[in-house]
Amino acid sequence: MFLFDPTMILLIPALILALYAQSKVRSAYAKYSRIPNSHGLTGAQIAAEILRRNGLTDVQIEEVPGELSDHYDPRTKTVRLSTANYRERSIAAASVAAHEVGHAIQHATAYMPLQLRHAILPATNLGSWMAFPLFFIGLLFSTPFLMDLGIVLFTGVVLFHVVTLPVEFNASSRALKQLVNHGLVAPEELEGARKVLNAAALTYVAAATMAVLNLLRLLMLKNLSEDY
16 A cells, blocks of 8 residues: 555656666766777776866775766765776766766865765665655554654655755766866867766756655655545
């Protein structure tokens, strides 16, 4: 009943958007992974050069397994690039590497949305694990307090996804500026870099949309429970 109630219809647009976003990412990444950048630099070399030119000598670059597992870890000041993006000399590798260094630059300049995202991360992790179980236990046993607690916890998850949007879009904007200003991509390669980064950004839009619609769903289920 709880898994397939009528409010599930709310999630359909977000599911469609998520599937579309994943398709765009894979398509753009696959295309521009096959096209070498004109400077013949690996993703790791691109990242190192941008860090050097921004004076970020305390940021490390590491290779990590997985596909598109790239991320920046502010706790250790480490840019982690997936094997393909670390070693390959493609436009896609350059774009992803520059994006992750964009987060390092955000960290170094105390970019407020990034600071907020890190501050609420522990609460977000708790909410991701506990919100739905608490809410549906409360719904099953008609316990409004548990439903409200689940909603509050999930609101933190929604906030995290919403704050993530400016963080990711800003990192991509910084990436493109760094690539252009330091001459790390040729002018004709910029459009490809932009397509890779825009496709990746769309996945965050889809995640935020899903989170918002799930919160709306919980609120609707609570209101429906109060009518019976």
